[in-house]
Amino acid sequence: MIERNELNKGFAEGFAESFSQAAVDAQRKMRILVADGNATIRKLLRMGLAGESYEIIEATNGPDAYACATATPEPHAILLDAGLGGGMDGLKVCRELKSDMQYRTIPIVMLTTTGSNEEINEAVEAGADEFLSKPINRGELKVRLRSITRLHKGNAELIGAESVALSLARAVASKDGYSSGHVEQAANFAVAFGKAIGLDAAELKMLRYGAILHNVGKIAIPDSILEKTGPLTPRERALFHQHPRVGCDICAPLKPLAPVLPIIRHHKEHFDGTGYPDGLRGNEIPLKAQIVGIVDVYSALTNDRPFRRAKSQAEAVEILRHRAKQGIHDPELVDKFCEMIQDEAPEDAPDAATDSAPSQLATPTL
DSSP, rough: OOHHHHHHHHHHHHHHHHHHHHHHHHHHHHHEEEEEEEEHHHHHHHHHHHSEEEEEEEEHHHHHHHHHHHSOOOOOOOOOOOTSSSSOOHHHHHHHHSSSSTTTTOEEEEEESSSOOHHHHHHHHHHHHEEEESOOHHHHHHHHHHHHHHHHTTTTTTTTTHHHHHHHHHHHHHHHHOOOOHHHHHHHHHHHHHHHHTOOOOHHHHHHHHHHHTTTTGSSSSSSHHHSSOOOOOHHHHHTTTTHHHHHHHHHOOGOOOOOOOHHHTTTTTSSOSSSOOOOOGGSSSSHHHHHHHHHHHHHHTSOOBBBBOOOOOHHHHHHHHHHHHHHHHHHHHHHHHHHHHHHOOOTOOOOOOOOHHHHHOOOOO
């Protein structure tokens, strides 16, 4: 037990160090994207940013602005003209970025022509974080930039850190016999489901991290247990059931991940109270943990494993519904998830047999 605790502590310290380094890298020099078709406006904005520790990137039309915003490395903030040309105005660029989980945390200041209520309402609907009306006032620009800087610093440990989380999560998935795309697939399913049931942007961000990191504690589980195809012994099962707690230990030193910890700890709880590690039941289980629990099962079923082939969508849906009837998942949530999955399925997708006996449905190893 002492050796395992020391191992977990080592993973936690190393993980925290990696995230902290990502935060330091993010704070060294802010990259500001200035996107405006007017050369004079771009010059005024450059002058307004002069003397600050900023790296300025410029774009003159909508497609270029979107390309710069999604390039690597990403800008830390964007000054975006609402009336950009090129077939893609600033409002559309903003909407596209804010609808993508990878880029939606980038703060955007929308540059408007008059600052009218109509323009501001359009910018709000597009997802802009701040507003600046033309002609540009240097004092107001500095106020907006201070606001952007605060927003950037608030996200500093998450900016660029997702790659660290993904690398570790992929290593865990590989150790557990999953393909390289499993982690991203689970995260995308979780976010799509979260959107479908009305979670807001902040909740979706935490849901994504939770889906990426929910199995991180398996890094400390012996391969002999993870690779075992037969029934686990009581001792092996008890050790395996520790992985949600171990995952929390690994991620706990990272303050920005505090909202994610309940997802990591409780994604294996069962709706009827028979899950682990705390035996929570019903609505005692955090909603985002329930979402990740459902998505985790679906993604596991529809991916190849060393000991079995992937299930079809129809088979996976049937198994999920059966698990809900057994009391493992909230039946209402499972119904909503299955409806979402089936609505997104291509019309020509082959149907799988759904007449499996309940005993067969309950047996796949996840």
